[in-house]
Amino acid sequence: MLSDFHHDHFPDTWSEFYFDHFNYMFPLLSKDHFNKKDQEPLLKYATCALGALYASSDHHSLLFQKAQSILHDSATHCALSTVQALIIMCWYTHLTGDLQQCDLLRRQLAHMIDWLQFIQDDTPFTLESKRRAYWVAWVIDQWLTSCTLGERMLKEWQYPWPQLEDNQLNDPFLSSPSLSSTDDNHNTIQAFHQMIKLSIILKDIHQGNMSLQTLETNLTEWLLHLPSYLDYTKTSSAMTKLYRILYYTVQMVLYQRHQHHLSHSICITAANTILYITEQMMDTDQTVYTFNLFFLSLTFATSFIYLNSIISSSKHIHLLKQANPTSLSAFELEQLVQHYLDPTPPIEFHVDQLLSFLDNESSTTITSTDSSYFSPTHSPSLKEEFIFDPLTVVTSSSTLFF
Numbered sequence: 001m002l003s004d005f006h007h008d009h010f011p012d013t014w015s016e017f018y019f020d021h022f023n024y025m026f027p028l029l030s031k032d033h034f035n036k037k038d039q040e041p042l043l044k045y046a047t048c049a050l051g052a053l054y055a056s057s058d059h060h061s062l063l064f065q066k067a068q069s070i071l072h073d074s075a076t077h078c079a080l081s082t083v084q085a086l087i088i089m090c091w092y093t094h095l096t097g098d099l100q101q102c103d104l105l106r107r108q109l110a111h112m113i114d115w116l117q118f119i120q121d122d123t124p125f126t127l128e129s130k131r132r133a134y135w136v137a138w139v140i141d142q143w144l145t146s147c148t149l150g151e152r153m154l155k156e157w158q159y160p161w162p163q164l165e166d167n168q169l170n171d172p173f174l175s176s177p178s179l180s181s182t183d184d185n186h187n188t189i190q191a192f193h194q195m196i197k198l199s200i201i202l203k204d205i206h207q208g209n210m211s212l213q214t215l216e217t218n219l220t221e222w223l224l225h226l227p228s229y230l231d232y233t234k235t236s237s238a239m240t241k242l243y244r245i246l247y248y249t250v251q252m253v254l255y256q257r258h259q260h261h262l263s264h265s266i267c268i269t270a271a272n273t274i275l276y277i278t279e280q281m282m283d284t285d286q287t288v289y290t291f292n293l294f295f296l297s298l299t300f301a302t303s304f305i306y307l308n309s310i311i312s313s314s315k316h317i318h319l320l321k322q323a324n325p326t327s328l329s330a331f332e333l334e335q336l337v338q339h340y341l342d343p344t345p346p347i348e349f350h351v352d353q354l355l356s357f358l359d360n361e362s363s364t365t366i367t368s369t370d371s372s373y374f375s376p377t378h379s380p381s382l383k384e385e386f387i388f389d390p391l392t393v394v395t396s397s398s399t400l401f402f
Contacts (some may be wrong), residue, residue, distance in 0.1 A: 014063075018051035021288050022091065025195075025242060026136045027188045028084055030166045033125070039081070042070045046085040050092045053325060054288050061327075064092055080119065080126070083112045083133050087140065094144060095291055097326040106144065110153040113137055117157075125169055131162040135196055142199040146206060146253060147295050161196060165189050187229050191239060194230065197222055198243075202250050205257055212258040219254065223247055238289040241277050248274045249297040252304065268308060271301035278319055291325035298323055 019031050029047070039047075045067035052060035067089060074082070086109040093102035116130050134157065141154045165188060201218050204210050210218075230240050248270040255263040255270075274297050278290055290298065302320060321330040328336065 013055055014048040014051035014057065016051065017054040017288070018047045018088075021054045021292070022050055022088070024188065024239065025289075025292060026087075026091075026140065027162070027166075027192050028087060028132055028136045030125075030129070030169050032166055033169065040079070040085075042067055042074065043081040043085045043088075045070060046088040046092070050088050050095075053092060053095060054291060060092075061096075064089070078112060078115045080116070080129055080133065083109070083116060083137070084129075086112055087133065087137050090144075091140060094140075094147075094295065095325040097295070097328070099148065102144070103150070106141065106153045109137060110141075110155070113154055124164070128162055128164045128169060131160055134159050135162060135192070139192075139195055139199045142203050143296055146202055152203075161193060162189050187227070190227065191230060191243075194222070194226060194243065195246075198246060198250060202253065205250070205254050208257070212254075212260070215254055215258070219247070219250060238281065238286045241281050241286070242289060242293065245274050245277050245293055245297050249293075249300060252300060264308070267304060271304045274298065274301035275305070275319060278323065282319065282322055287322050290323040294320070294323050294325055 015034070019029075019034075023029055023031065034047075045063050049060050049063035049067055052063055067085065071082075071085070071089070086105060090102055090105045090109055093099075093105060113134060116134060119126065119130060138154050138156070141152055144150070145152045201215065201222060204218070205215055226243070230243055232240055232244055251270045252267050252274075255266045278293075278298060281287065281290055298320060321333060324330060324333050326333065
């Protein structure tokens with residue numbers, strides 16, 4: 001029962017899972033500050049709901065419902081912690097597949113983000129927290145817009161990027177970590193700069209104002225100029241692998257929008273690489289990190305391979321089941337996918353249709369759309385010709401980049 005939990009007495013495991021798997025990728029909160037200070041109940045419930053989801057705790061939905069209740073009761077109260085909680089709640093609903101609730105929260109977040117400009121507290125901690133909140137919200141908005149082919153919610157500010165790592169927030173004069181450091185836990189903000197840059201490229205692709213050559217160059221430059229702690233090796237951190245998967249996702253989006261004679265082979269190679277890296281992560285106890293990419297990358301890659309292959313197997317259904325953070329159980333997800341693998345119905349079952357199904361699980365009639373992001377489907381096993389040495393960096397846009 002939710003009444004058994006008070007926000008001052010949540011298991012530490014939930015907040016640890018939040019910081020290890022969301023904040024690691026989207027550095028919204030300072031862990032030291034969060035642990036030392038009594039947090040607003042809304043932020044605490046939102047953080048623990050997302051952490052409980054990553055931890056596969058049955059309590060995550062009850063915690064989220066409590067956060068929703070607090071948000072509704074404090075609808076007129078604007079605070080930085082409210083903005084932070086809304087960002088977390090948006091991501092929670094995205095992961096669980098609640099598209100309608102995610103859309104509502106994104107609209108509310110867009111309104112709250114504008115309010116950030118009027119916070120008068122100019123202390124280094126507050127300034128940095130505002131920068132983190134805006135840019136995490138902006139990056140998430142780009143990816144959710146691309147994934148759902150919906151509208152962008154956030155206005156674009158000329159706002160400084162976050163600069164201070166957590167250990168610098170209490171001492172702004174502490175020097176930044178060396179860019180040659182191999183510990184990405186101490187380079188979280190510097191790594192997030194690369195996420196912002198990649199999200200800008202994604203936005204440029206969807207806006208359609210740049211040539212394919214310019215976008216290809218920008219994407220290649222992004223990869224080749226990653227800092228050394230994001231270099232890909234066989235023992236790479238989860239962050240390095242996540243960034244590689246997102247790179248290939250953007251590459252697929254680019255060549256789906258700009259068709260030429262190499263587009264198909266580039267997308268097939270990118271999709272296989274996404275699934276290959278995902279399998280590597282699952283083999284090295286990094287499965288929970290892949291929850292973040294279930295809708296952004298994994299369903300896209302899996303279905304692209306299936307829709308463009310004659311031979312299929314069940315290998316990547318297993319990957320999807322392991323990376324599944326939605327409200328569907330692994331069995332329910334497999335049944336849903338297998339239903340659409342039947343040769344008689346149409347196979348163009350797209351991600352927005354899956355999200356619609358999750359919004360209303362009683363619905364059984366799914367129709368085809370023109371979305372470029374497909375649903376999770378059956379895909380062939382990785383073929384040897386698509387598995388390249390991850391240590392090899394090449395410069396041709398038609399081959400793998402690691």
